[in-house]
Amino acid sequence: MTNTKPLLKIRDLQIDGISDETRSRIINKVSLDLYPGEVLGLIGESGAGKSTLGLAGMGFTRDGCEIVGGSIEFDGIDLVNSPLEKRRRLLGSRIAYVAQSAAASFNPSHKIMYQHTEAPVFHRKFSRIDAETDAINLYRRLRLPQPEMIGFRYPHQLSGGQLQRAMTAMAMSCRPDLIIFDEPTTALDVTTQIEVLSAIRDIVEQFSTAAIYITHDLAVVAQMADRIKVLLRGDEVEENTTRSMLKSPRESYTKSLWAVRSFERKQKPPAKTGATPVISLKNVTAAYAKNDPVVRDVSFDIHAGRTVAVVGESGSGKSTTARCITGLLPPLTGSISFDGTALPPDYRQRSNEQLRQMQMIYQMADTALNPRKKIGEIIGRPVEFYLGLTGREKRQRVEELLAQIELEPTEFIDRYPAEISGGQKQRIGIARALAAEPKFIICDEVTSALDQLVAEGILRLLTDLQDKMQLSFMLITHDLSTVRAIADEVVVMKDGIVVESGPKNDMFTPPHHAYTDLLLSSVPNMDPDWLDNLLASRGADNIGDAAIEKMNKN
Amino acid sequence: MGILSIIIKRLGLGVLTLFLVSIIIFLAVNMLPGDFAQALLGQAATPEAVAAIRADLGLDRPIANRYFDWLVGAARGDFGTSFAQANFSAYVGENSSSNYGSVATQLAPRFANTVFLASVTAVIAIPISLAIGILAALYRYSIFDRVANVSTLTSISSPEFFVAYILILVLAVLNPLLPSLSNIFDGMSFAERLEKTLLPALTLTLVVTAHMMRMTRAAIINLLASPYIEMARLKGLSPFRVIVVHALPNALAPIINVVALNLAYLITGVVVVEVVFVYPGIGQLFVDSVKIRDIPVVQACCMVFASAYILLNLLADIMAILSNPRLRIPK
Incomplete structure (x- = not known):
């Protein structure tokens, strides 16, 4: 690989962000080489400059950013100083971009196929007919359902995972030499993520496309990248091949990133039989629209000083259950009791004391x-x-x-x-x-908007507070590593139903319910061979949406 | 909710609105000092003459009865006879119930003229506003953008009659290209009509362009930070294509709304321009009728105005729904 010329060559790049007349350095003298067919992983926490660097690889800076020094060369073309027209001809045709949220990055006004064929037709790479035929082939390769038809739908008619794959297909439409993937799976559920990951990897390998893969998730980058570069507030920390980086990170910052995942608190002994639970749900069924229950027949107990994690993917009814407990959504049937006494279903009928005992921490601390x-x-x-x-x-x-x-x-x-x-x-x-x-706190995805190091600090704080004050937590999350870190008991939900519940240690040891098994097996781990092994052992038909569909049929 | 049920619901609400408007207008006109008889007879009025005219027209009856009669008639599509016509017919000895002077026959040609003027204006103003708005968004903060903003704002800020006289000066007096009087009558050919209407239409264009153009520009610029616009740019598309193909379709809803509001204004609010150009539209009829307290005509005009607002807004909402695939095509 080293004897060929690099496809993308960045030298001492400096980018400033300008807001309200103050300048701040976003990228500080970062260099990188990317060879044809190679995948480079860029990792770092928020504010590290990953996206800015990735976009700079396309010669593009967002409004308010400015390249103040260094050089970017793509296949011998100077992306800093070339005329705009010349750079624009490369975008979409030779360098393509896959954005974090496909749902927001597809134009809601046009059909998927129109958006797919736009770049090849505009850059005169293919005729519209050829581009459409090719799109259908790509959709089939990416295992999208009904590949002949799916392109003729509007973006809002597809699911998040389908859109993300359609966007990957769109990036391939001109057969580019380089694709920038900017956190393409961050917004997806784990079972969907794995499907998109395997689709991206397949297609990058088949067409030997070079790629920059931006993410904050180490386990994901381990599956995708040949080399990894770690960034911290605009500075390069270190760069190495994926395997050496995982085995022996050199810098202390990198080591601290690696260490986050090791935090795990021991499961507490189960509550005494006959003890009164702090919160007890009995056969709760609730709906937003009549005759369309979102949670059905949900029962579980939360005991004093313990953390019960309610796990499930988006739409599984976790947050709706929390709304029932807080009284924001009175359940249709079933009851909720606190310390043995039944609570009025509507929060307006609850006493101040009952309201005080139950508090909530939200996902977006910002809002x-x-x-x-x-x-x-x-x-x-x-x-x-x-x-x-x-x-x-x-x-x-x-x-x-x-x-x-x-x-x-x-x-x-x-x-x-x-x-x-x-x-x-x-x-x-x-x-x-x-x-x-309060005695009881609902934690709704409290760490999912935070960087891993910060999230770990929050989790440690929560467990300390619990030990000091005998608090009970209901932890709503889709992240199984958070569950592993602080839960005592786990409730797994799918489509509004509790599919499995029990102590944490039992949850993480087989045998599992089929859905729990799918969830657990879909969480990437740091082993770079993990995805290969999983695909080899399960087959591409038994991951992600396909697996869930099979499960629903049975 | 389907479009059909929205339409039905809105039409129902529209009828209710018309009903409320009719009550308010009826009461308001009655609260004005004086009535038709006094307005007609002026200072020379003798109490007997006033009372005779009042009795003739039924003005001596209680207000509730008069309103109710009007309402029953209006519900059957009969807006009655204008007081002026009724009084004249009684004077010359004709039967006042003859169809000759009904409000509908009086209003219809005036309304047709107003719609014609509004249409000519819309055909000129809407494409121009959209084009300038799109170009201003494309070249935002450039000289073009500033000139477009300043000039449209200047024209909307100047009084209408001022704009009208300036145009007469430039296009009729200094360069005699267009007639300065828009006296339209039956039997004119379309081309003649158009020529006579052009100057008032241009005046109104200058008045309504600013609003529509600025909304187009703002609605587009508002979308430029969205991820799908960034995606379009990263596909290497030209800036013009990014704006017209990717931003504009998503900016249509607010633009359609402003266009509808301006069209409604063109139908209801163009009295001054009609006066300047002596254009026989509905606005002038309305003002004259208010002056002489000719309640049936005032009522009918207000119903027309209110209906125009209701229907144009309904049309705007339907078009906004049709322009949005997420509302048009369910999941």
């Missing part, structure tokens, strides 16, 4: 905090509302709470949410829930 209130006011509000503290007592309590979530009280109490980081915002969300001094 769950009022941007116009200071941290002290955000946490102080429930302190005053539920406990009736005011003035100095209230402030003292807020300071205690801040100390509990490991933030320096005097430093944070007068700040606005915009002035703190994502992880800190999530900690404020936790403090706000704690302020009511």
Whole structure:
């Protein structure tokens, strides 16, 4: 490989971001070489500059970004200084892009096929007829259902996983030499992700296309890339072949990324038989529209000081169950009791005391905090509302709470949410829930919007708080590594039904329910041969949507 | 919800709106000082003459009865007879119930003229506004964009009669290209009509362009940060294609709404321009009727205006639904 010329050559690239007249460096002297047919993985946390670097590989910068130094060469063409027209001729035809959210990146106004054939027709690579025939072939290769028909639908008629594969097909439409994949599976469920991953890898191998694969997920990049480059706030940390990088990361930052996945708390002994659960659901059925229940006959208990993880993919009814518990969505049938007494189904009929005992932490800390209130006011509000503290007592309590979530009280109490980081915002969300001094907290995907290192910190904080205060958690998540890290019991949901429930250790050891098995087997792990082995052992027909379809038929 | 059920629901609401509008207008005109008899007779009115005319027209009856009579008639499609006509017929001794002076026969040709003027204006103004809006979005922050914005804003900010006289000065007086009077009558050929209508239509074009053009520009620019626009750019498409093929179809809903509002304005709000060009449209009839408290005509005009608003807005909503595949084609 080293004796051929690199396809993409980036040298000492510097990119600045400009907002409100302040400049900040987004990419700081990064160089890379990509050879024909090679896949380079770019990993790093949010703000590392992965996407900016990936787009720079196309000679493209987003509005507000500016290349201030260095060079980008694609197949001998200078992408920094060439005229716009010349660079534009490369885009779509020789360099293609696959975006993070296919649902947002397909134009809702045009059919998939029109968008697929647009680039080849515009760049005069193929006629429309040829491009359509080729599209159908690609759809078949990517295992899309009804390949002859699917292109003639509008984007909203396809599922997320199907759209992501259709977008990969669209990127191949001109048979480019290089494709930039920008977190193509981050927004997908695990069982869908694996299908898209295998589809992408197949097609990249078959056409020996070079690719830059951007992701924050190490296990994913391990399956996809020949080499990995680690970025941290615009700087290159290190680069190595995938296997050496996984075996022996050199830099301490890389090692810390690797280590995150090792956090796991021991499962607590099961609650004594006969103990009254803090929360108990009995045969709960709930619906948004009449005669179309979203959760059916759901029953489970949550005991004091324990964490029950409710696991499932999007649309499985996890969040609806939480809405039933909080009383936002009164169930059609079934009952919910707290400490042995039945709760009124509607939150408006619950007493202040009942409301206080049950708090919630949200997925998007960003949108769950009022941007116009200071941290002290955000946490102080429930302190005053539920406990009736005011003035100095209230402030003292807020300071205690801040100390509990490991933030320096005097430093944070007068700040606005915009002035703190994502992880800190999530900690404020936790403090706000704690302020009511509840027994039970619902954690709705609390770590899924956070980088892995930060997420780990949040999980550790939650377990510490649980041990100190005997809190019970209902942990809603789709991420099985989070489950492994802090759950005591697991409830697996699919299509509104509980398919399996039990202690964590039983969950993670076979035999499983078929769906649990599919979920577990779909979580990538750090072994670069994992995907090959899985495909070899199961066959392409037994992963992802195809497997679920089979399961539903049985 | 299907389009048909939306249409039915909205038409039902539209009828309700018309009913409320008719009550409000009826009450409002009655609350104005004076009535038709006083307005007609002026300062020389003797109480006897006023009372005679009132009795003739039924103005001496209680307001509720009069409204109810009107409502029953209107429900059957009979908008009655204009007071002026009725009074004239009574004076010359004809039967006041004859069809000769009904509001409908009086209104119909005026309304047709107004629709003609609005159509000519729309045919000129809509393509121009869309084109300028698209180009302004394409070359945003350029000289073209600024000139387009400033000039359209200037024309919308100037009083209509001022714009009208400037156009008369430039296109009729200094360069005698178009007639300055738009006296339209029956039996004119289409070409003649068009020529007479062109100057008021151009005036109105200058008045409505700014609104539509700015909405087109804003709706498109609003979408330029969306991921699918970035995707289109990353396919190497030309900027013009990105805007026309990828941004415009998704910007149609707000644009259609503004176009509908402006069309409604063209039907209901063009009195000043009609006066300047002596154009025999519905606006002038309306103002004259209010002046002499000719309630049947005022009522009928208001029903026409309100219907125009309701139908054009309904049309806009239906077109917005049809322009959006997510609403048009269920999952």
